[in-house]
Amino acid sequence: MTIIEDAPIDGEAADALTIGRRVRQLRLARGMTLDDLASAVSRAPSQLSMIETGKREPKLTLLQAIARALGTTIDALLEAEPLDERATLEIALERAMKGSTFQTLGIAPFRIGKSVPDEVLRTLLRLQGEVDRLNDERSATPEExxxxxxxxxxxxxxxxxxxxxxxxxxxxxxxxxxxxxxxxxxxxxxxxxxxxxxxxxxxxxxxxxxxxxxxxxxxxxxxxxxxxxxxxxxxxxxxxxxxxxxxxxxxxxxxxxxxxxxxxxxxxxxxxIPEAQAAAALQEAKSRRAISIEDLRDAYSVSYETAAHRFTNLATRHLGIPVHFLKVHESGTITKAYENDDVNFPADRFGSIEGQLCCRRWTSRVVFDIPDKFNPYYQYTDTGNGTYWCTARVEASSEGAHSVSVGVRFDDTKWFIGRETTNRGVSRHAVEVCCRRPPEDLETQWRDQAWPNVRTPRTLLATLPTGAFPGxxxxxxxxxxxxxxxxx
Missing domain, CATH: 1.10.10.2910 (Arc Repressor Mutant, subunit A)
Structure with a gap:
């Protein structure tokens, strides 16, 4: 350990509370009073008391003098672990008293005397831990x-x-x-x-x-x-x-x-879908310009969503292809999203994509209106960030139908089955009139003549589920x- 002469001792391994407890316990073990140690190191007893209680960080020269007086080494004083369980409890409680929980409750720090039983210290620490846990649960808001x-x-x-x-x-x-x-x-x-x-x-x-x-x-x-x-x-x-x-x-x-x-x-x-076999199969498919999520799905007898997820895990690392993934509920709400191809997903002020309405022009929304549910749907979509090609399917779940889509930039389309599609879309979801507002003639006709009974999401106003295992x-x-x- 390299320490600058006369600099304060800091760092995790040299915590002031731990050093102070080591000094006090070694002093007591050697039958020395505070006055005895103060005399041996030519310091005032009050100064050493501040060090033993962790209220002052000792400088190197003083710590060396204390080590010599106690017949030990400076390395022994700088060990991170306290000497016994009592010291561990005292240090933990003193740290807790300096923390926000005690301050918020208005509990002023107090001296932990020798007469305070160990079980009282444990109880206080358990209570502090439970208060922290409850505070953490309450902070699990939708924003969090x-x-x-x-x-x-x-x-x-x-x-x-x-x-x-x-x-x-x-x-x-x-x-x-x-x-x-x-x-x-x-x-x-x-x-x-x-x-x-x-x-x-x-x-x-x-x-x-x-x-x-x-x-x-x-x-x-x-x-x-x-x-x-x-x-x-x-x-x-x-x-x-x-x-x-x-x-x-x-x-x-x-x-x-x-x-x-x-x-x-x-x-x-x-x-x-083990990495080695799947990556080799995908690389071989790329060499034939015949990558297909359906082929990956069928080869491993998994759902389309699992195959799409796994493809996004392996595509960039093994194929050099940036991708994006979307799962969209039939209501139009994005439930899962991932991208490293610079596609511009809708987001709220926190940058969150999940929970946002997917653009009606994107493959993930258009696919719901395609009658053919047997074959995959392919589409090119022109966006403000360039053109993207996507493949998508609709799958049923206990929460309704979802579309699952995987997309790539136009330059990477050449590696995929379905690149010949003539389906095209234009999305300008960054501009409100793209799809978030209805056409002007429809809005004029119905704005004051419609009143839907909204199906409010159950988590809209509630905090997130609490407990060790949320929900x-x-x-x-x-x-x-x-x-x-x-x-x-």
Missing amino acids: ARRANVELRHLMRRQDNYFPELEEHAQRILAAVDHPGGPLTQRTASDIAAHLGFSLHYVSDLPPSTRSVADIRHGRLYLSSTVPHRGDSRTPVLQALASRILGHAEPHSYAQFLRQRVETNYLVGALM VDTTDLYEFLEAHAPEG
């Missing part, structure tokens, strides 16, 4: 969620939507169960569960707010015995196991919750586990 979502999307953009550490996790798990490649079967999903120490149990009374429940104590994974319409029985198994594979802990913020959800979905995609009724969850836990 939008900001967290924007930050996460920026991270994905910086990484071209590619996370190498998650790819490595998937490779290790697939190798552990000897997956030969190709579509991942239900049996292989069960093998992955067994490899992670879980048995699968299909039940009819899964809590309504959950897709699966893991009983970590008994190594049991509960899933619904009813597969939703057009559902994939592998997905809930892999989603439940992904959090165990990744070592997810209870999320302490909505941003962490969103990050865990993205990581889970990414890992599931990487397990169902999950933990009472239902724990009662379910209690009812299904094996005896003994």
